[in-house]
Amino acid sequence: MRVTHLSLTDFRNYGRAEVELDGGPNLFVGSNGQGKTNLVESLVYLSTGGSHRTPVDAAMVRQGAQAAVIRARLEHDGRALLLELQLNRGSVNKAMVNRAPARPRDLPRHLSTVLFAPEDLAFVRGEPSVRRRLLDTVLAQRTPRLAGVLADYDRVLRQRNTLLKSARASGVRGGGLSTLDVWDERLVTLGSEIVDERVALVDELREPVREAYHAVAGDDHDPRMLPLLSVDGAAPDDEHDEAHERRGDVDAVGTTRDRFAAAVARLRPRELERGVTLVGPHRDDVLFRLNGLPAKGYASHGESWSFALALRLGSAQLLRARSTTGDPVLILDDVFAELDRSRRARLAHAVRDFEQVLVTAAVLEDVPEELRARTVHIRAGRVVAGDDDPAAVESPTGADPA
Numbered sequence: 001m002r003v004t005h006l007s008l009t010d011f012r013n014y015g016r017a018e019v020e021l022d023g024g025p026n027l028f029v030g031s032n033g034q035g036k037t038n039l040v041e042s043l044v045y046l047s048t049g050g051s052h053r054t055p056v057d058a059a060m061v062r063q064g065a066q067a068a069v070i071r072a073r074l075e076h077d078g079r080a081l082l083l084e085l086q087l088n089r090g091s092v093n094k095a096m097v098n099r100a101p102a103r104p105r106d107l108p109r110h111l112s113t114v115l116f117a118p119e120d121l122a123f124v125r126g127e128p129s130v131r132r133r134l135l136d137t138v139l140a141q142r143t144p145r146l147a148g149v150l151a152d153y154d155r156v157l158r159q160r161n162t163l164l165k166s167a168r169a170s171g172v173r174g175g176g177l178s179t180l181d182v183w184d185e186r187l188v189t190l191g192s193e194i195v196d197e198r199v200a201l202v203d204e205l206r207e208p209v210r211e212a213y214h215a216v217a218g219d220d221h222d223p224r225m226l227p228l229l230s231v232d233g234a235a236p237d238d239e240h241d242e243a244h245e246r247r248g249d250v251d252a253v254g255t256t257r258d259r260f261a262a263a264v265a266r267l268r269p270r271e272l273e274r275g276v277t278l279v280g281p282h283r284d285d286v287l288f289r290l291n292g293l294p295a296k297g298y299a300s301h302g303e304s305w306s307f308a309l310a311l312r313l314g315s316a317q318l319l320r321a322r323s324t325t326g327d328p329v330l331i332l333d334d335v336f337a338e339l340d341r342s343r344r345a346r347l348a349h350a351v352r353d354f355e356q357v358l359v360t361a362a363v364l365e366d367v368p369e370e371l372r373a374r375t376v377h378i379r380a381g382r383v384v385a386g387d388d389d390p391a392a393v394e395s396p397t398g399a400d401p402a
Contacts (some may be wrong), residue, residue, distance in 0.1 A: 001112065001326035002356035003043060004080075005073040010065035011087075012038035013381035025371040027359045030378035036360035039378070040115070040331045042070045043358070046083055047113040047329075048137060049105055049147070057087045065089075074111060076326050083107050109144050112328035114316040116335045120308040124295050128236045128285035135198050135286065138205075138315045142322055146197060153190040157277055160187055165275035184264050187280060192257040194281040199227050202286060208314035215350040216313065216343060217306035224289040230278070231259045236285035305338060313350055320354075327355040335359075336366040344368055 008017040013035045028036045037053070041060070044052050051060060061068040067088045074081040084096040085104060095104040122130045140147040160183040167177060202225050213223045228234035253259075263279040271278050288295040288307055295307055320327045330351050336344050336359070348368035351357050361367045364375070377384035 001074060001076045001323075001329065003072050003111075003329060004075050005071075006039065006042065007069075007071040008039070008042055009069040010062040011042055011068040011070060012060055012062060014038060015062065015381065017381070017383050019376065019383055021356070021358070022374045023356055025357045025359060025373045027361065027364075027367055027372050027375045028378050029361055029364050029367075029375060032362050034378045035381045036362075036378050037333055038381075040333055040358055040360060043072060043111070043113055043329065044115050044331065046070060046072055046085060046107050047111040048140070049108055052115055052117065052119070057093065058089050060087055061089055072111065081110055083110055105147065108141065108147070110325075112141055112319055112323065112325070113331055114312055114319065114328045115331045115333060116309060116312045117333045118335065118338055120312060120335075121304060121338075123308045123311055124288055124299060124304040128283075131286045132281070132284060134311065134315075135201055136194075138319070139197055139201055141319055141328075142201070143197070146194075149190055149193055153187075153194055153281065156183060156186045156190060157280065157282055159183055160277055161275070164271055164277065167272055168275040184261075187277070188257060188260045188264060191280040192255075192260050195229060195231065195256050195260070195284065198281065198284065199229075202227050204318055205311075205314050208317040209310045210314075212313035212317065212350065213306055213310035216309045216346050217303065218342065218346055221290045221303060222292065223295075223307060223310065226287040226289065228285040228287055230280060230283035231256065231263045234285065235278075235283065302340065302343065306343065309335075309343075309347060316354070330354050330357045332357065332359045334361065336361055336368075337363065 002023050003021050006017070006019045006021060008014045011017075017035075017039070019039065028039060030036050041051055041053060045060070051057075054060070067086050070083075070085045070087075072083045074083065082096075082098050084099075085107060086094045088094070093104045095102045095107055097106070097110065123134055136146075136150055140150065160180065163180050163183060167180070206225055209225065210220075210223055214220050228236050230236075254262075260279070267278045277283075290299050290303055290307065293299075295304060299307065316328055316330060332347075332351070335347070339347065344366070345368055348371050352370060357371065359367055359371050364372070
């Protein structure tokens with residue numbers, strides 16, 4: 001799978017942009033704030049149903065415009081496909097596939113991307129929610145049906161939290177909580193599936209991540225991944241200490257559904273006191289270890305970066321192995337500036353055989369030579385015409401792509 005043409009209208013700082021893309025590496029170069037990340041953000045949105053930078057669609061519509069349009073031409077096995085998405089201020093978004101109306105949530109079925117970004121360091125050093133989001137993104141890409149399960153769980157969780165807050169405020173207890181019992185059942189049903197899918201994904205990722213870590217770091221620091229499940233007593237959102245980490249090593253007894261239901265019943269008094277759901281996949285985490293120690297707090301900056309890159313690269317390897325539409329498009333957004341020379345070279349080597357790689361950089365020299373096959377210069381929301389002439393700027397206006 002590769003993107004052959006990207007067209008943007010009123011997206012971020014682009015009034016209009018038309019970009020031809022090649023297979024293999026494509027490099028976008030420009031000073032900070034010129035619009036490099038905006039280009040790749042549009043493809044991330046098409047492939048995941050959301051931006052990696054903002055949860056608000058209106059933020060991606062150019063100031064003064066009422067809608068932004070993203071068009072991407074794809075090619076796989078000689079077949080072409082056109083994806084179109086219109087992001088509207090104040091109304092629902094609209095989508096088309098090959099000019100036929102479609103649901104925006106269906107677009108990720110046709111395009112898969114894996115994004116590497118400076119924010120990925122938070123996978124190792126950040127909060128549990130960042131790691132949960134990483135797993136859920138890969139789950140939805142690997143099995144699109146799970147995107148609906150995740151969305152349904154979020155809705156049930158919000159409704160249950162509303163009822164818990166209401167019960168706390170009114171002092172309702174015992175038989176007055178029959179409505180909550182109904183939501184408990186939905187929470188356990190949906191949540192158990194998510195927990196099982198995440199645990200299975202972590203298991204599938206272990207070997208690809210280990211191999212990717214060695215490829216990027218050049219050393220084997222025994223990278224490991226261990227699920228920490230709230231249904232088994234781990235509470236990473238409350239207190240991420242060694243006691244909670246050890247709970248993830250305990251062999252669980254019974255099905256996830258049975259353990260989840262038991263935890264919900266056990267924790268209900270505390271939940272009523274606090275007005276919030278204390279158990280479920282929204283409270284889980286994954287512990288990353290290097291050399292037998294938690295990476296968070298013990299790993300060096302370089303080791304943390306290597307682990308974060310390995311998570312992305314391992315995910316890409318997993319997705320390519322399961323895909324029926326070819327490799328995911330790899331996007332390396334301002335990553336090379338964060339790496340030393342040796343890691344830059346090893347990362348470039350590790351991604352060299354993917355069908356298409358999109359790279360952004362502020363400094364051309366930060367990017368290894370092998371990823372500069374096609375270089376496009378970006379300036380103030382405009383795409384420079386020509387690989388080597390940053391003065392020849394293409395007009396931001398023009399005709400729709402055919």
